[in-house]
Amino acid sequence: MKAESETAELERFEARIDRGERIEPKDWMPDRYRRQLVRMMSQHAHSEIVGMLPEGNWITRAPNLRRKMALLAKVQDEAGHGLYLYSATETLGVAREELVDQLHAGTAKYSSIFNYPTLTWADIGVIGWFVDGAAIVNQTMLAKSSFGPYARANVRICKEENFHKKQGFEIVATLASGTDAQRAMVQDAVDRWWWPSLMMFGPHDDDSPNSQVLLRWGVKRKSNDTLRQHFVNITVPQARAVDLELPDPDLEYDEESGDWTFGEIDWDEFYRVIGGDGPCNRERLNARREAHAEGQWVRDAATAYAKKHASRQ
């Protein structure tokens, strides 16, 4: 009887997905849907938080007041995005604290891109252009995710993310038309960030263990490769417009498909970095662990005060 009713539930659920309905936290959902969502949403949240670090690295060294403010506002937004996403994950009954513990223990993943160092100011421009650009492609798709809270969080994020990319590209364009030293700086940054940005879209779908079920259940709506191709298509003309070269000798325009075909990604590097051996993995996690540990007494104080004052009322 139980197996039968579960099959019936699953059928009803999949029919809802097919009708384009949004699934809300208290609706029936397959266990695997719930687990995949918790994994995906928390990873997304962790990425926003860890992502504050490579960019935060340059706030104190931003070269003028306008850039300083724009970068600080961007990093602040990222904290906010992390919060929206933790919030959305919590609707499925997991406490934020538990998710953060997983991150600090090294058992949770976050986007591999944030394990690369920001070596020059040009990196800040290129991150806005490539990394936020890639994130926008992904998040625009996720704004239509079948899980209501996740879709809504992404809608909110998309609205705010557009200034991030614009700011980045403006920096890139300024440097590209600047002094020789500035041009060299931004070209070098492009050389270092291009391939890791393409890796942000994940493995080929055939190599991605969860892709099929995530697509079937509308958690994501497009395949990794589709999104990656779309990102390349919009970015190549942008690079040309500012006279910067992308580090891929195999980039070629295909008249028939309208796509810019590109070379093969170094999947060894991808798996190595995701697995914990990227240039900055340890530093990123240590920074987050330290902030959390040093903040314990503050959180304890706030709780103690709240308790004292609650009982006085």
Add this chain to the structure above:
Amino acid sequence: MTDASELYEVFLQLKQGGPHEHAGNVHAPDAEMALQNARDVYARRFRPLSIWVVRSDHITSSSPSDDGPFFDPGDDKPYRHPSFYTTPRGVRDV
């Protein structure tokens, strides 16, 4: 180890005379900090007219399985709708 902060749901009133709409949630040790956090997290780019924060565990909600008996009376009693009644010709403002 405990984070030991409460979860608060955030509602924003965007327009004069409009309803408060759910925006998401924030963590905070108490209501005053929740209000400040809500403003910092959800109202960075605009000024809402008003912000409400409510502890999440103080909200009672219906559940999807309530659909039948809980909501049924909602739309099957036509005498609650003005269109059920006729008004004699020529009489206005009824």
Add this chain to the structure above:
Amino acid sequence: MTDRAIAKDPDVAADWDCPDQLKPSLVNQVISYGDDALVLGHRLSEWCGHGPLLEEDIALANIALDLIGRASAALSVAGDLEGAGRSADDLAYFREAVDFRNAALVEFPRGDFAYTIARQFFFDVFALDLNDWLASNPGPLRGIAGKAVKETSYHLRHTSEWMKRLGDGTEESHDRVQSAVNELWMYTGELFEADANGTALTEAGLLPDRHDLKAQWDDRVGAVLAEAGITTPETDYHFSGARSGRHTEHLGHMLSEMQILARSHPGAEW
């Protein structure tokens, strides 16, 4: 209206007046106002990504943004008044430490959260009353001060609440915030200093009476500290000198980091 437009608008320009011999002092005052905001905003921005709570990363960044914005506007006005063609960026990125006019209080490294909150709290109380006065009296900072009053009210609400939570939280938080207050206290008097022409500027109606400002500060600060169970050190000594360019060693290091990129590429656009 931009600050430039405000300064040139005949109606507004006629709104305030400064005797020629006091003009350099007035410029100094405006730079001082801008430097306080810039240095403090910079120190606060160092917390981004390292705060005790995500919500606090956002809150502190918010205050930092308000301060840096205020600094940018004020230094722009200072450059215009000075009339030597210096922009806000020129003033921020191409002056030596000895030419900065901020109070020493704002240049110390961020310390722990209690230190940051105590320092910010002391500044917020000062800034609220100062900006209140500036916004209600004719002068070059009037427009900027009007915005600053709204921002600072919010900042002060945040820092006051934290002073109470830390002072009346756990034993550890109490000890840390008391320690911070003890360390910072001797640097608070300098907030109220003006240069040698301060009295003349006050008499010309361009600056508030510093004694009144200090008295208001004492009251507000006293009330919050009492509620938080925090005492103040018994000392009459107050550090002085930063507002004439004799800073602590910390400012030099901070500016090295802040200015390095701009100075490495003189004349470049960013």
